[in-house]
Amino acid sequence: MYQCSVCGAQSIKWVGKCSECHNFNTMAEVSEQTSSEKKAKCGYEKAPAVIAVSAASAPLQESHERIATGIKEFDLAVGSGVVDAQSILIGGEPGIGKSTLMLQISSRLSQEGLKILYISTEESISQLLSRAKRLKTVSPNMFLLAINEIGEILYIINNNDYDFIVIDSIQRVTSPESDKAYGSPNSLRQISHEIITACLEKGCGVFLVGHVTKEGLFAGPKTLEHIVDTVLYFDSNKSDSYRVLRCYKNRFGSTNEIGIFEMTENGLSGVKNPSGYFINQRQEGSTGSVISACLEGSRSLLVEVQALIVHSYMPVPKRVCLGIDSGRVSIIAAVLEKKEGIKLSSKEIYIKIAGGLSIQEPSIDLPLALAIISSYNEKPLPSNFIAFGEIGLTGEIRGVNNPSSRVREAKNLGFTDVILPDVNMKEVQIIKNVNFHPVSKLKKIIEYLT
Numbered sequence: 001m002y003q004c005s006v007c008g009a010q011s012i013k014w015v016g017k018c019s020e021c022h023n024f025n026t027m028a029e030v031s032e033q034t035s036s037e038k039k040a041k042c043g044y045e046k047a048p049a050v051i052a053v054s055a056a057s058a059p060l061q062e063s064h065e066r067i068a069t070g071i072k073e074f075d076l077a078v079g080s081g082v083v084d085a086q087s088i089l090i091g092g093e094p095g096i097g098k099s100t101l102m103l104q105i106s107s108r109l110s111q112e113g114l115k116i117l118y119i120s121t122e123e124s125i126s127q128l129l130s131r132a133k134r135l136k137t138v139s140p141n142m143f144l145l146a147i148n149e150i151g152e153i154l155y156i157i158n159n160n161d162y163d164f165i166v167i168d169s170i171q172r173v174t175s176p177e178s179d180k181a182y183g184s185p186n187s188l189r190q191i192s193h194e195i196i197t198a199c200l201e202k203g204c205g206v207f208l209v210g211h212v213t214k215e216g217l218f219a220g221p222k223t224l225e226h227i228v229d230t231v232l233y234f235d236s237n238k239s240d241s242y243r244v245l246r247c248y249k250n251r252f253g254s255t256n257e258i259g260i261f262e263m264t265e266n267g268l269s270g271v272k273n274p275s276g277y278f279i280n281q282r283q284e285g286s287t288g289s290v291i292s293a294c295l296e297g298s299r300s301l302l303v304e305v306q307a308l309i310v311h312s313y314m315p316v317p318k319r320v321c322l323g324i325d326s327g328r329v330s331i332i333a334a335v336l337e338k339k340e341g342i343k344l345s346s347k348e349i350y351i352k353i354a355g356g357l358s359i360q361e362p363s364i365d366l367p368l369a370l371a372i373i374s375s376y377n378e379k380p381l382p383s384n385f386i387a388f389g390e391i392g393l394t395g396e397i398r399g400v401n402n403p404s405s406r407v408r409e410a411k412n413l414g415f416t417d418v419i420l421p422d423v424n425m426k427e428v429q430i431i432k433n434v435n436f437h438p439v440s441k442l443k444k445i446i447e448y449l450t
């Protein structure tokens with residue numbers, strides 16, 4: 001067996017480059033444990049302290065009680081509040097607002113009567129205090145601490161009765177055992193595991209703040225996701241004025257819920273009307289612009305799809321997509337070329353979801369096709385129209401889930417006409433004062449461009 005001297009990663013055969021920390025020439029042979037040693041370490045003879053119970057006869061445990069933080073967008077993202085002893089990982093790129101959000105949450109939870117400890121491993125106590133004062137997140141039940149040694153952190157957890165502990169950030173927690181491997185995936189995994197286990201034994205919840213690498217992964221290749229109950233991640237870019245907090249994993253609620261915040265000088269504040277926020281700068285009557293209603297978790301959001309089609313002088317025309325999968329755009333372009341005869345192979349295609357949102361939902365296909373045709377033909381879609389629907393490879397328009405919530409959101413924002421898949425009509429026809437334009441084939445959508 002070979003072990004990396006930097007991060008401790010193991011490999012059966014010798015390799016020149018460590019697969020975990022990517023350092024060269026760090027693998028050294030280590031002696032394997034004998035089977036009797038292994039047996040002693042695993043403790044095969046030791047009986048566990050608990051016994052298995054029958055699911056049918058065991059008494060029902062009390063269901064988890066939700067504690068709402070009062071920060072509406074955060075509560076929505078985690079599913080109407082946090083649960084006792086929940087472990088939550090919050091990730092995001094540097095400077096996006098993780099510490100700000102954590103201070104705000106800690107303060108709100110302490111106002112609910114919970115005892116909160118905010119451990120900063122990155123900032124000094126005076127920096128932390130000045131930030132807390134600026135954000136007006138000072139509360140008698142909230143305690144601040146600036147330490148970063150794992151032993152000290154575990155001591156504090158074991159010898160106090162906090163309801164929630166915040167570790168900001170987990171990557172800066174150091175362990176004497178993994179001095180060399182500071183910040184490596186292995187040491188991060190081990191440190192997080194120890195903290196979460198100590199918190200679980202104490203019945204205290206924990207928020208772990210994690211940085212994201214340039215590639216968009218939690219540094220320490222997403223290893224923490226498996227050991228926490230909930231994973232939240234700031235989806236948006238730091239350069240955008242809003243911040244989207246998306247839930248990727250939740251043991252106590254649904255995933256894919258999002259919270260939308262705006263960074264203000266008083267901290268992060270929830271955006272009251274997200275749909276209005278994302279489409280308010282739309283230029284009416286412009287070609288290549290189509291509004292769609294997308295489903296983000298349990299709520300609908302109106303977004304603007306923009307397309308720009310220009311003639312290409314290059315042998316391979318450019319395709320640039322922002323906020324949408326380029327594979328999806330290529331498929332729609334290919335379907336439009338094959339089924340509708342729109343010659344896109346000699347054109348450059350630029351697609352953007354205005355406002356910087358990122359959409360992965362299939363219902364974006366129909367508005368995407370409309371935006372492409374609109375720019376290609378230089379014909380705008382009337383400004384009171386929205387569209388949603390999936391497009392199949394044969395040019396058929398397929399139904400999407402929850403069409404009525406999408407139509408209601410559009411109606412609330414003053415849209416009067418909806419282009420939607422034929423099969424979704426049954427569900428939405430009870431909604432009054434909206435003109436529906438059901439389509440089942442791609443061909444029909446061209447009629448709506450004026």
Ligand SMILES: Nc1ncnc2c1ncn2[C@@H]1O[C@H](COP(=O)(O)OP(=O)(O)OP(=O)(O)O)[C@@H](O)[C@H]1O
Nearest residue numbers: 092093094095096097098099100101211263264265
């Ligand atoms: N005095 C201030 N007034 C207004 N906004 C501020 C002020 N100080 C910081 N900010 C905002 O807060 C953001 C930093 O937030 P925060 O420190 O919570 O981010 P973070 O994700 O914790 O960063 P890091 O990864 O570096 O710890 C800045 O980008 C800025 O927009």
Ligand SMILES: [Mg+2]
Nearest residue numbers: 098099100168
């Ligand atoms: Mg921070």
